[in-house]
Amino acid sequence: MDFKYVILGGGVSAGYAAREFVKQGVKPGELAIISKEAVAPYERPALSKAYLFPEAPARLPGFHVCVGSGGERLLPEWYSEKGIELILSTEIVKVDLASNTLTSAAGTTFKFDTLIVATGSAVIKLTDFGVQGAGSKNIFYLREIDDADELIEAIKAKKDGKAVIVGGGYIGLELAAVMKINNYNVTMVYPEPWCMPRLFTPEIAAFYEGYYANKGISIIKGTVAAGFEANANGEVTAVKLKDGRVLDADIVVVGVGARPLTTLLKGQVEEDKGGIKTDAFFKSSVPNVYAVGDVATFPMKMYNEIRRVEHVDHARKSAEQAVKVRFTFTLFLRSVDQQLLVV
Ligand SMILES: Cc1cc2nc3c(=O)[nH]c(=O)nc-3n(C[C@H](O)[C@H](O)[C@H](O)COP(=O)(O)OP(=O)(O)OC[C@H]3O[C@@H](n4cnc5c(N)ncnc54)[C@H](O)[C@@H]3O)c2cc1C
DSSP, rough: EEEEEEOOSSSSSHHHHHHHHHHHHHOSSSSSEESSSSSOOOOOGGGGGGGGSSSOOTTTTTTTTGGTTTOOOHHHHHHHHOOOEEOOOOEEEETTTTTEEEEETTTEEEEEEEEEEOEEEEOGGGGTTBBBBOOBEEEEEEEEEEHHHHHHHHHHHHHOOOEEEOOOSSSHHHHHHHHHTTTEEEEEEEESSSSSSTTTHHHHHHHHHHHHHHHOOOOESOOOOEEEEEEETTEEEEEEEEEEEEESSSSSEEOEEEEEEGGGTTTTTTTETTTTEETOOOOOOSSEEEOGGGGGEETTTTTTTTEEEOOOHHHHHHHHHHHHHHHHHHHHHHHHHHHHHHO
């Protein structure tokens, strides 16, 4: 378990990084991808969209990367054909940059020369804030394919029921739409004066809110979910709002944001704005460690400041950029070595 390159995480950026490694001529046995998920890298955005459709839903292998950007679909066989070790269902619990090792939950040790951190984000849960009843069954969050599969089971079990969507960001909006398509009676709740407040102007938000209202989705603004009621089986039955209202619910989907997964690197690399600080080539403060996708805080020319970006296109492009840079550097070192040998 000793690799020249290891990608920690098996999501969007990992898949695009793998394709770029192959383009750059990585040799069989040099690259490993280690992922907590049980499936090869896929286009995560599908999970809140066609994956949840009641008819003709998207399913793997249909949306493995890189179809989201119109590229080749990298099936699990592709990785083996290219000699890339795809190590799935394996959670890394310790990263030690002093010894260049990763340790999995099962105790396996992986060594690397270069590490690309691509761990993405974890959802913020209402249980993190001690919201009463937030641990009840049928309260869902959406990040990985297993989360989506659990939601689909509940959608079937509570057929044509009532759904409350907590949060007015893109996850909230998409989930409200998809629950409506699944014939649920849908109510959205969020504290802001309009949906997607960080991105939408009031006018753009008004268009969407009107569109949703026309589809029969109720929107309650200016308040938050303050607690949940559950039945004897522990299943959610109602959402208690801070303003005193109570909404019946068979299913609750919460989309209140995500945090970059940087904890394994804490104290070992420089961080900024909640992410791993990198240069424009996605290299961290430790020379053989790169950070890509959601976890990278990188310089953005456009705003003339460093930022973290949770966006699928950024995940794809940062991954490709990091691999190109690492490879160019390695090839440069090889050529220097060869020239020294000649001398
Ligand atoms: C439901 C949903 C819909 C979205 N829709 C859109 C959209 O429409 N447009 C858009 O621009 N963006 C969207 N996004 C955001 C976009 O998907 C992310 O920005 C992108 O996936 C980030 O890529 P990443 O590789 O950094 O992380 P991810 O794709 O999240 O991959 C991280 C991977 O690392 C693994 N991992 C984490 N920790 C460990 C560990 N300790 N050990 C092993 N493996 C680990 C995870 O299991 C996962 O496989 C959406 C996100 C979600 C959740």
